[in-house]
Amino acid sequence: MPHMEVDLDTRIPNNVNLKGDKRLLRALEHWQPQFIEWWKEMGPSDFNADSVYLRTAVGVGKGGWAHFDHVKMPDYRWGIFLAEPTDDRKIHFGDHVGDQAWDQVPGEMRNRLRRLIVTQGDTEPASVEQQRLLGHTAPSLYDMRSLFQVNAEEGRHLWAMVYLLHVFFGSDGRDEAEELLARRSGNADKPRILEAFNQPVETWLDFFCFTTFTDRDGKYQLASLAESGFSPLAYSTQFMLTEEAYHMQTGENGIGRIVHRTGELMREGTDPRKVGAIPFDIIQRYINFWASMSMDLFGGEDSTNAAEAFAMGLKGRYRESDGIYKDPKALGQNYKLSVPKNGGMTEQDVPLRRAMNSLLLDAYVADSTRIVNRWNRDLERLDMDVRISLPDKKFHRGQGVYAGYWFNPAGERITEEEWNAHRDDWLPTEADSAYVKTCMISVREPGKFANWISPPHQGTNEQPNDFDYVRFH
Amino acid sequence: MTKLVYVCDGGDCAEKGSVELFETLRAKLAEIDPKEQRLRLRKYPCFGGCEHGINITVWPDRVFYSKITANDLDDVVDNIERDAPRIERLCGHVKPDVEEILWQMLDSPY
Numbered sequence: 001m002p003h004m005e006v007d008l009d010t011r012i013p014n015n016v017n018l019k020g021d022k023r024l025l026r027a028l029e030h031w032q033p034q035f036i037e038w039w040k041e042m043g044p045s046d047f048n049a050d051s052v053y054l055r056t057a058v059g060v061g062k063g064g065w066a067h068f069d070h071v072k073m074p075d076y077r078w079g080i081f082l083a084e085p086t087d088d089r090k091i092h093f094g095d096h097v098g099d100q101a102w103d104q105v106p107g108e109m110r111n112r113l114r115r116l117i118v119t120q121g122d123t124e125p126a127s128v129e130q131q132r133l134l135g136h137t138a139p140s141l142y143d144m145r146s147l148f149q150v151n152a153e154e155g156r157h158l159w160a161m162v163y164l165l166h167v168f169f170g171s172d173g174r175d176e177a178e179e180l181l182a183r184r185s186g187n188a189d190k191p192r193i194l195e196a197f198n199q200p201v202e203t204w205l206d207f208f209c210f211t212t213f214t215d216r217d218g219k220y221q222l223a224s225l226a227e228s229g230f231s232p233l234a235y236s237t238q239f240m241l242t243e244e245a246y247h248m249q250t251g252e253n254g255i256g257r258i259v260h261r262t263g264e265l266m267r268e269g270t271d272p273r274k275v276g277a278i279p280f281d282i283i284q285r286y287i288n289f290w291a292s293m294s295m296d297l298f299g300g301e302d303s304t305n306a307a308e309a310f311a312m313g314l315k316g317r318y319r320e321s322d323g324i325y326k327d328p329k330a331l332g333q334n335y336k337l338s339v340p341k342n343g344g345m346t347e348q349d350v351p352l353r354r355a356m357n358s359l360l361l362d363a364y365v366a367d368s369t370r371i372v373n374r375w376n377r378d379l380e381r382l383d384m385d386v387r388i389s390l391p392d393k394k395f396h397r398g399q400g401v402y403a404g405y406w407f408n409p410a411g412e413r414i415t416e417e418e419w420n421a422h423r424d425d426w427l428p429t430e431a432d433s434a435y436v437k438t439c440m441i442s443v444r445e446p447g448k449f450a451n452w453i454s455p456p457h458q459g460t461n462e463q464p465n466d467f468d469y470v471r472f473h
Numbered sequence: 474m475t476k477l478v479y480v481c482d483g484g485d486c487a488e489k490g491s492v493e494l495f496e497t498l499r500a501k502l503a504e505i506d507p508k509e510q511r512l513r514l515r516k517y518p519c520f521g522g523c524e525h526g527i528n529i530t531v532w533p534d535r536v537f538y539s540k541i542t543a544n545d546l547d548d549v550v551d552n553i554e555r556d557a558p559r560i561e562r563l564c565g566h567v568k569p570d571v572e573e574i575l576w577q578m579l580d581s582p583y
Contacts, residue, residue, distance in 0.1 A: 219518075245518055249484045317581075322477055322515055324532070324579050333583055352583055359583070366578045370521035373570060458488075 006081075013057075013079030016163065027166050028080075031177055035158070036074060038181045042129045044151055045136070048074050049473035052148045053460065057081055057156065057243070068461045070471060076152045080163045083238035091229035093320050093328045094313040101231045105168045109312055113230060114169050116314065118176050119193055120221060120237075121161030122183065124154045126197035127210070129185035134207055137440035139450035142459060143204070145469035146250045150211065153243045160236045168232065195398065196293040203436045204453075205278060208258065209290035211251030212371065217297040219244050220318060220364050227316030252371050257454040258283060259375045263382040264454070276439045277452040280386050285428045286436075287388065288409055291368065292396035298361040300400045301337055307353035317356065318363040335359065338394075340405045345413060357400075365393055396427065444472070476512050477532040477579070478502070478553060483519030486526035490543075494527055497543060501550050512553060520575055522567035532579045534559075539566035 006015045011029060018025045040048060051070040056077055089101040105113055128151045138144035158180060165173035183190045186198045196217075201210050222244060226237040262272050262280055272279045299306065309315040310330060317325060327333065335355030339348045350358070372390045379387060392411025394402040406419040409426055439452045447466025449455050459465045480486075480495040499514050506512045522528045525539035529549060536559050538549060551557050 245483075248518075253484075317583075318578075322513065323475055324477065325581050325583050327583065330583060335583075359581075363578055366574050370519070370571070370574050373568075373574075374521055374523070377568070 008077075008079075012159075013077050013081075015081050018080070024166060027174060028163070031162060031166070031174075034178070034181055035078070035155075038125065039074060039128075039155060042125070042132060042184070043155070044073060044128075044134075044148055045132050047135050047148065047470075048072060051471040051473075053145050053463070053467070053469045054149055054152055055246075055461070056152075057239075073148060073152060076155070078152075078156045078159045080159055081239050082160075082232065082235035085231065085235060089231055089234075091313040093227065093310065093316045093325075093330070094229070095311045095329070096229060096313045097328045099229075099313075101229050101234070103231055105230060109230070109314060110169070112309065112312065113233070113314060114165070114172065114176065116225065116309070117161050117164050117169075117233065118180070120225065121158055121165070121176075121180050122193045123197050123218060124158035124161065125180060126183075126185045126192040126194075127151075127201075127214075128154050129192075130197065130199070130201040130210070131207060134201065134204060137204065137442050138444075139204060139441075139453050140443050140448060140455070140465075141446055141467075141469040142449075142456060142465060143254070143453075144444075145460060146254075147207065148470075150247045150250060153247070156243070157240050160240055164232055164236060194297055196297055199293060202433070203440050204254070205258065205283070205286050205436050206290070208251045208254030209286050211247050212255055213251070213287075213290045213294040213368065214297070215244060215247040215251060216364060216368065217294045219248060220298070220360050220367075223318050224315045224320075224360060227320040229313030233314075252374070253456060254453070255283070255287070256375050256378060257456065258452060259388065260378055260382070261452060261454045263379050263384045263386075266384065266386075267382055272452075273435070275451055276441070278436060278439060280388070282428070282432045282436060284388060285426060285432060287372075288391045288396065289427050291391050293398075295361060295364070295393050296397060296399040298364065298400075299357045301358040301361070302348075302350045302354050302401060303357050304354060306356035307351070310353050310356050315356070317359055330356075337401065339401050340413065343413070361393060365390070391426075444470075474533060475510070476534065476553060478512060478514045479517035479520075479530045479532070480514070481518075481520050481522075481526060481528040482516040483523060483526075485523035486519075486528060489527050491527045494541065494543060494546070498529075498546055498550070501546060502553075505550070505554050520567070521571045525566040528567070530575060532576075535572075535576055536564070537567060537572045537575070538563040 007019060010018055012018060051072055053068060053070050054076060056067050057079060091097055091099045091101050134147055135144055162177045165177045183192050185192050191198050196214050201207055222237040222241050226234050228234045258278055262277055265272050265277050330352045333352040334349035335352050335358055337348050337350045337358060338345050368390050372388050376387045391409040394407040394411045395409045397403050406414045406416050408414050441450055443450050446468050455465050459467055480491055482491050495516060502512050502514050520528050522539055527541045529538045529541050531553055541563060545563060548560050552560055
């Protein structure tokens with residue numbers, strides 16, 4: 001593995017010794033202007049001349065990933081940073097458990113690894129494209145900054161995946177890197193790979209749901225790749241997880257602030273709709289939509305692909321290296337999967353390796369439940385009776401064993417007629433979308449917030465809420 | 474069985490100093506078990522007990538400590554290392570469901 005010295009003097013800041021590999025440096029410098037062009041065309045619309053208080057990674061050590069300054073977004077220094085390598089790293093799961101981890105791609109795993117990296121990489125620019133117009137309706141400068149921070153870091157995550165493609169996959173990898181900039185979210189001819197990344201993110205309610213639930217899928221996918229026996233992938237994703245945590249916190253706090261604002265208004269007897277705030281039933285429908293779309297990203301609950309990725313040592317279970325699982329080979333055990341049968345449900349034993357996606361989804365559901373409970377504790381403090389809920393993992397699924405069947409948000413199997421009768425109670429309607437859009441007014445005065453969202457408890461990097469997080473050109 | 478000690482580094486706990494606390498605890502545990510053969514210290518993104526941070530958990534003992542400061546670390550290490558009784562003043566601050574979700578995630582049947 002390369003030495004982890006940080007080089008901030010080259011056009012591409014890095015800790016992977018790009019200077020020492022001229023061919024790679026040239027290839028990435030060739031890709032860089034294409035990336036900047038993509039950013040200008042598909043990144044945040046109309047704010048490239050403004051200065052944004054952004055955190056830029058200048059290293060992976062303590063404090064190195066959190067250097068704050070006002071910068072114009074096209075001047076943001078997207079770098080390539082891998083987490084500090086571990087001495088004598090061993091593969092700790094699957095068929096190769098105990099073997100030395102790989103610094104190069106084993107030939108027989110090349111195609112599968114490339115697909116994993118491309119699929120992960122594709123989500124990064126996709127989310128930037130989905131969110132590109134939101135700056136125009138930011139509820140505050142604080143939130144506008146958060147949006148641009150998320151966007152810039154998703155761009156850096158794309159760089160991390162492109163680095164792996166260039167270094168380890170030759171001309172195929174370079175072609176894939178170009179394709180990552182050619183696909184477009186929601187485009188009928190060249191869509192992004194995963195469906196949730198083709199959905200429009202038109203409002204800040206969508207954005208906060210996206211960062212809460214869809215970015216959280218990203219956390220679990222990255223966490224499983226961070227266990228990988230292919231060390232460069234593990235080190236790349238370990239550092240990406242540090243930044244991803246901020247994105248999820250943006251969402252979790254964002255929804256929490258919306259819930260709090262609506263709760264406050266209702267407690268004082270004000271109808272949220274009368275003052276441009278968002279009623280609980282709409283918030284719940286958006287959560288139902290984005291949580292269920294995000295659960296689809298985990299893939300089939302019974303998956304031979306997932307079994308093979310685990311067996312090969314490419315993709316582990318959540319926190320596999322912590323040693324919380326009994327058998328690192330995951331052999332000889334079954335996972336009990338509830339599956340539709342006739343008009344009801346039945347339990348099916350799935351060999352554990354084939355249930356890796358299910359295990360990861362279970363961890364995601366527990367994590368998401370924790371967040372929903374946190375919002376509900378705030379409602380309890382506000383003396384509100386209403387509660388937010390997380391839809392069951394069977395609800396509104398387009399992938400896996402529940403796709404094609406009908407379930408209510410509690411996870412009870414229902415008929416298609418019942419679904420049609422209640423669909424608008426459970427998922428956002430056109431009227432919801434139209435109403436939420438009317439709430440989305442731009443607030444650019446420092447320290448002021450739109451009426452549908454509470455201010456945060458504290459500002460970014462210990463700055464006050466009325467700090468000028470964005471300086472307009 | 475190896476014990477896992479998790480220090481929350483979620484937003485609220487980090488603002489209360491969990492990053493520094495992690496480093497201090499790491500140094501203390503390294504004195505006892507430098508190769509992590511019995512005690513593994515790890516960061517955890519968020520336990521959900523934010524208002525009672527800094528939070529530290531010990532698995533498989535199912536110990537959930539809250540409101541930890543640097544002054545508590547010697548007692549915590551004592552508890553972890555010597556299986557001394559859990560420190561009651563640091564327990565029971567978060568709601569049971571917050572604890573239960575964490576144990577659900579860690580008590581894997583597999």
